Amino acid sequence: xxxxxxxxxxxxxxxxxxxxxxxxxxxxxxxxxxxxxxxxxxxxxxxxxxxxxxxxxxxxxxxxxxxxxxxxxxxxxxxxxxxxxxxxxxxxxxxxxxxxxxxxxxxxxxxxxxxxxxxxxxxxxxxxxxxxxxxxxxxxxxxxxxxxxxxxxxxxxxxxxxxxxxxxxxxxxxxxxxxxxxxxxxxxxxxxxxxxxxxxxxxxxxxxxxxxxxxxxxxxxxxxxxxxxxxxxxxxxxxxxxxxxxxxxxxxxxxxxxxxxxxxxxxxxxxxxxxxxxxxxxxxxxxxxxxxxxxxxxxxxxxxxxx
Numbered sequence: 001x002x003x004x005x006x007x008x009x010x011x012x013x014x015x016x017x018x019x020x021x022x023x024x025x026x027x028x029x030x031x032x033x034x035x036x037x038x039x040x041x042x043x044x045x046x047x048x049x050x051x052x053x054x055x056x057x058x059x060x061x062x063x064x065x066x067x068x069x070x071x072x073x074x075x076x077x078x079x080x081x082x083x084x085x086x087x088x089x090x091x092x093x094x095x096x097x098x099x100x101x102x103x104x105x106x107x108x109x110x111x112x113x114x115x116x117x118x119x120x121x122x123x124x125x126x127x128x129x130x131x132x133x134x135x136x137x138x139x140x141x142x143x144x145x146x147x148x149x150x151x152x153x154x155x156x157x158x159x160x161x162x163x164x165x166x167x168x169x170x171x172x173x174x175x176x177x178x179x180x181x182x183x184x185x186x187x188x189x190x191x192x193x194x195x196x197x198x199x200x201x202x203x204x205x206x207x208x209x210x211x212x213x214x215x216x217x218x219x220x221x222x223x224x225x226x227x228x229x230x231x232x233x234x235x236x237x238x239x240x241x242x243x244x245x246x247x248x249x250x251x252x253x254x255x256x257x258x259x260x261x262x263x264x265x266x267x268x269x270x271x272x273x274x275x276x277x278x279x280x281x282x283x284x285x286x287x288x289x290x291x292x293x294x295x296x297x298x299x300x301x302x303x304x305x306x307x
Contacts, residue, residue: 016085113193244273
């Protein structure tokens with residue numbers, strides 16, 4: 001049995017993986033590092049086989065979600081955390097968050113994180129924001145950090161998968177499902193990990209159809225979660241409005257390519273909150289009311305093309 005299992009899925013990131021792995025090694029506490037190589041062709045597997053203190057698993061390029069599931073099957077830690085192979089943990093995060101979890105009995109030790117820009121070397125700290133409704137926070141009421149900064153009690157999350165159907169935004173659905181279990185929280189007031197911004201491919205950096213699919217996936221997650229909350233009698237107006245605040249800009253961007261489908265989501269938003277007022281200029285709000293959302297967005301698109 002280990003204290004912490006760190007789950008690292010990876011694909012062709014030998015350029016960054018050693019730093020990610022090294023950051024997980026702890027001077028105190030029993031930390032098992034589970035790296036799932038999802039069919040890399042850059043020498044990742046050969047490197048992993050030379051690391052005696054890792055649990056290395058090889059899969060056939062089925063994607064991040066399946067890689068994470070394989071790692072969770074192997075995990076034996078009391079606590080677990082998830083880390084992308086191009087990011088890294090801050091010094092002592094494992095040690096200090098574990099101590100806090102043990103001392104408080106928390107299900108999750110939350111934290112903020114640090115951004116690192118490879119191109120400029122600039123770093124920016126995003127501190128944890130306190131909120132008295134963890135579900136509303138994860139729905140978007142206030143900034144909610146990143147789940148790689150969190151340490152989870154494994155028994156809490158062992159049966160919550162990273163769902164392949166929502167792969168482009170799987171971590172958002174995961175943390176919302178976790179929040180609905182009403183976990184006990186402890187707050188680590190230091191950054192929990194470093195999120196690297198780089199020119200390479202990341203799941204959240206998409207274009208064209210994948211970008212639009214990402215918006216639709218995000219919208220679908222919120223519809224799913226709000227339906228679950230409603231079925232449990234826990235969909236408060238506060239939570240509705242938190243979700244709408246995030247949904248609105250996603251819907252408007254999605255409408256550039258799919259105005260009719262976006263209009264259906266807008267109708268649903270108004271059913272959620274009949275008092276919702278779009279955060280747009282008065283003339284645009286009037287156009288939505290008179291012409292309809294889809295027609296207005298089509299006209300805006302045509303206007304942009306003719307500029």
